[in-house]
Amino acid sequence: MKISGNTILLTGGSSGIGRELARRWHDLGNTVIIASRNRDALDKTAEGYENIHVMILDAGKGADIGQFVRDAIEKFPAINVLVNNAGIMKFEDITGSRDLSDAEAEIETNLLGPIRLIDGFIDHLKGQADAAVINVTSGLAFVPLPKAATYSATKAALHSYTVSLRAKLKDAVEVIEIAPPGVQTELTPGQSEREEYMPLDEFIDETMKQFEAAETPPEVLTEPVKPFRHAERDGKFDDLLAMLATR
Template identity: 65%
Template sequence: MKQSGNTILITGGGSGIGEALAHRWHDAGNTVIIAGRRQEALDAAAAGRDNIHTLTLDVESAAGVVDFAQRLLAAHPAVNVLVNNAGIMRYEKAGEARDLADAEATIETNLLGPIRLTDALVDHLSGQADAAIINVTSGLAFVPLAATPTYSATKAAIHSYTVSLRKVLEGEVEVIELAPPGVQTSLTPGQENRDGYQPLDEFADEVMALFAQEPTPSEILVERVRAFRHAEKDGTLDKFVDQLYDMAKARGA
């Protein structure tokens, strides 16, 4: 992926990882469009940066994604990079019968959202020079957090989907997976200052250094997530699952 001169769409760009990467890509010489549900959050993230633009998007709505893609391409026909970053994370008690509203919303946002948006833009991207799709997964795609089973499952599914996209779009669109570790963001209550999670700016700086490698790695893995990525191969999967479960339980999750 080239480092400057792109027109980059980032979903979930109004906060957290999406906002941090939007700022860095903007400052590196790219035009950036950030998309999300809340216009006020988008405006705050774009403030002071002339080449960050905003568009509202609800990835849970199939019709809304189609409408968004039309608005996006009308306003920014040069878009050549899609970053599927929007996501939600909900704690669930999967060991007992429960209201599945949180699980269903997680699947709609984290799995169907990227699939729908990629579908809406893939023909356009296939015709663009230096096109790329970046899917943001998670270290939990490889070591699930039992307290967030649907979130972990959606990230594992997007990992698999990304591998398939990379094959079918080979030679047309570069397909990259970004798998964060636990990062200090507002993804879950109290996470912004949670001990043991990577500070957001440190994470974003490490990610940008990895994107600057030539060629760009097909998987962007900061140092803190590598042990999770290779846990099954290394025989440490059960140990990490137990550790994550115990830590979440200690927090009351």
């Protein structure tokens, strides 16, 4: 992916990883459109950044995505990069019958949201120079956190979808996966204070170094996530799963 001169549409730009990626890409000379449900938080991300623009989108509402895509392309016809970063994570007890509304919302937002947005933008992207799709998954795509089973499953599915997309779009649209480790954000309550998680600024620094390299790798992996990504290859899957099961 080229590092500057893009028009990037990024979902989940109101906080955390999305907010910081938007600002870093802006400062490298890109126009960035950020989208989420929270207008006030989006405005905070964009404040002081001339070429960060705000659009409202609930990635979990499939009925809204088609119109959002049409509006985005009409207003920003130069869009050549789509970043699917919006996501929600809920802890759940899967050992008994329960209300599945949280699980359904995670599937809608974390998996169907990216699939629908890719579907909406793909014909446009194929006509753009230097086009790219970037999907943000998780280390939990490779070793699940049992108390966040649905979240982990959506990220595993998005990883698989990304691999398929890369194979089918070869030489037409670059397809990149960012797989974060646990990062100090407010994805879940109190997560920004957990010492065992990677500080957000360190995660962004290490991630952006890979985008600024001569060639962006198909999987952007920071050091803390590599044991999870390579757990099966390295024979560490069972140990890591047992560790996560105690959390």
